Amino acid sequence: MDIYKLIEWVVKIGIVFLILMHALAYIVLLERRLLGFIQMRLGPNRVGPFGLLQPLADGIKFFFKEEIIPRDADRVLYILAPIVALVPALTTIAVIPFGDTINLFGREIELSVTRVDISLLVVLALTSMGIYGIVLAGWSSNNKYSLMGGLRSSAQMISYELSLSLSIVGVVIFSGSLDLAQIAKEQMNTWWGIIPKWNIFTQPIGFMLFLISVIAETNRVPFDLPEAETELVAGFHTEYSSMKFAIFFIAEYANMVTASAMATLLFLGGWHGPFVKDFPLLGPVYFTLKILFFLVLYIWLRGTLPRFRYDQLMKFGWKFMIPVALANVVLVAALALFLF
Amino acid sequence: MMEQAFFLILAAFAVGAALSVIIQRSPIYSAFSLIGVMACLAATYIMLKAQFLGAVQLIVYAGAIMVLFVFVIMLLNVRKEENTLDKHRYLWLLALPFAATLIVEVLYTILKVTSDFTSLPEMAKRPIIGDSQSIGYGLFTSYLMPFELTSILILLAIVGSVILARREKE
Numbered sequence: 001m002d003i004y005k006l007i008e009w010v011v012k013i014g015i016v017f018l019i020l021m022h023a024l025a026y027i028v029l030l031e032r033r034l035l036g037f038i039q040m041r042l043g044p045n046r047v048g049p050f051g052l053l054q055p056l057a058d059g060i061k062f063f064f065k066e067e068i069i070p071r072d073a074d075r076v077l078y079i080l081a082p083i084v085a086l087v088p089a090l091t092t093i094a095v096i097p098f099g100d101t102i103n104l105f106g107r108e109i110e111l112s113v114t115r116v117d118i119s120l121l122v123v124l125a126l127t128s129m130g131i132y133g134i135v136l137a138g139w140s141s142n143n144k145y146s147l148m149g150g151l152r153s154s155a156q157m158i159s160y161e162l163s164l165s166l167s168i169v170g171v172v173i174f175s176g177s178l179d180l181a182q183i184a185k186e187q188m189n190t191w192w193g194i195i196p197k198w199n200i201f202t203q204p205i206g207f208m209l210f211l212i213s214v215i216a217e218t219n220r221v222p223f224d225l226p227e228a229e230t231e232l233v234a235g236f237h238t239e240y241s242s243m244k245f246a247i248f249f250i251a252e253y254a255n256m257v258t259a260s261a262m263a264t265l266l267f268l269g270g271w272h273g274p275f276v277k278d279f280p281l282l283g284p285v286y287f288t289l290k291i292l293f294f295l296v297l298y299i300w301l302r303g304t305l306p307r308f309r310y311d312q313l314m315k316f317g318w319k320f321m322i323p324v325a326l327a328n329v330v331l332v333a334a335l336a337l338f339l340f
Numbered sequence: 341m342m343e344q345a346f347f348l349i350l351a352a353f354a355v356g357a358a359l360s361v362i363i364q365r366s367p368i369y370s371a372f373s374l375i376g377v378m379a380c381l382a383a384t385y386i387m388l389k390a391q392f393l394g395a396v397q398l399i400v401y402a403g404a405i406m407v408l409f410v411f412v413i414m415l416l417n418v419r420k421e422e423n424t425l426d427k428h429r430y431l432w433l434l435a436l437p438f439a440a441t442l443i444v445e446v447l448y449t450i451l452k453v454t455s456d457f458t459s460l461p462e463m464a465k466r467p468i469i470g471d472s473q474s475i476g477y478g479l480f481t482s483y484l485m486p487f488e489l490t491s492i493l494i495l496l497a498i499v500g501s502v503i504l505a506r507r508e509k510e
Contacts, residue, residue, distance in 0.1 A: 118391050
């Protein structure tokens with residue numbers, strides 16, 4: 001291994017980490033402002049121009065809040081829980097490609113932190129590890145509401161992980177690869193020069209299933225049962241304060257970014273768009289815009305939809321999502337067999 | 341050299357976590373130690389270039405089955421295991437032969453593997469056995485029969501569990 005490769009890695013990790021952390025802070029601001037707009041109020045607009053320094057103020061506030069650990073909490077697991085939630089959420093970003101190779105300082109540089117042959121499976125594996133953070137938090141707080149939140153979360157994750165994986169199978173069959181970069185490359189061309197060959201057009205059912213499951217997996221409205229504030233106080237993070245509370249939020253928003261990036265790569269052609277072939281640096285720009293689209297969709301849903309009841313959530317997952325996902329797999333496999 | 345160091349670290353973690361599974365008094369700690377064992381195994385698979393196996397190990401065992409374990413432990417709200425071992429002293433009689441069989445099995449495997457030991461560069465030349473392509477090819481050619489039989493078995497298990505769950509309701 002040559003020294004330049006090592007430098008390249010360190011630089012890429014640094015850049016992606018910095019951008020991600022700043023983006024997460026500003027997604028929170030975007031969410032608050034957009035929700036304000038939806039609900040006909042202003043939202044945070046006092047700190048800096050248009051409230052742009054609000055994330056900084058929030059960060060400082062989190063650091064200076066008093067840190068409370070409940071007396072009867074399981075101390076080891078209580079402290080471990082936010083870490084378990086955050087580490088997989090951030091690690092996942094490492095395998096997500098955000099552009100083609102570019103030529104910089106005479107070196108071919110791949111626009112992703114690292115390239116794995118089975119990056120799709122790696123993302124699934126790591127995100128399924130993230131559940132334990134929530135479960136641990138719920139268990140260790142020694143609080144009824146937290147425990148209920150943790151329980152709900154584990155049941156919800158198992159249910160919707162099935163339909164999530166099944167909805168991806170269709171894309172994998174069509175592109176014949178488990179590599180996210182390869183899947184995105186398969187969607188590079190266009191039909192008749194105008195309509196891009198995105199998977200969303202070839203398998204709309206798969207896309208809808210993926211979108212719904214992924215919203216459930218990231219615990220967002222209308223599937224935010226683990227932290228339903230009207231019935232569970234704050235669910236699994238009721239007992240958390242200060243920076244530990246903030247870490248759960250960072251993890252949740254990082255998971256949202258991962259989910260949006262996955263949706264973009266699998267169904268919306270990844271970083272591809274007009275003129276990307278001539279200017280590879282446009283790739284990350286398109287990629288960011290598409291991710292932003294999904295993030296706004298997330299927030300929009302939160303401003304629009306009420307929360308599911310718990311039994312409705314389970315019924316919907318097992319009796320609607322999974323059968324439809326299975327039927328979709330059969331349909332796509334049959335199409336792939338007879339049409340291609 | 342670096343691979344060996346990583347392997348030793350992983351192996352140490354795996355053995356430590358495995359010991360922790362049986363030593364811990366609290367079931368939830370045992371469950372999480374087991375997740376640790378599985379994560380270490382997955383990392384070992386990846387180091388052996390069986391990336392697919394590694395990812396599946398994480399998704400299926402650590403990600404799905406263990407969530408069920410943890411779910412049940414949390415649902416029953418078992419804080420600490422009561423010391424009920426004294427009542428089952430006769431279990432020792434069963435445990436000893438089982439443990440002996442397992443140890444002999446492991447020793448036999450170790451002796452057999454070390455006797456036809458191949459160096460790492462030689463191993464690299466062999467066909468890869470753990471990636472998605474070779475596993476898929478194997479499943480649908482030479483191992484098609486066991487694969488189909490297993491899927492029927494799993495289907496039966498699913499039907500059985502659905503029936504059991506329904507009967508409880510009435």
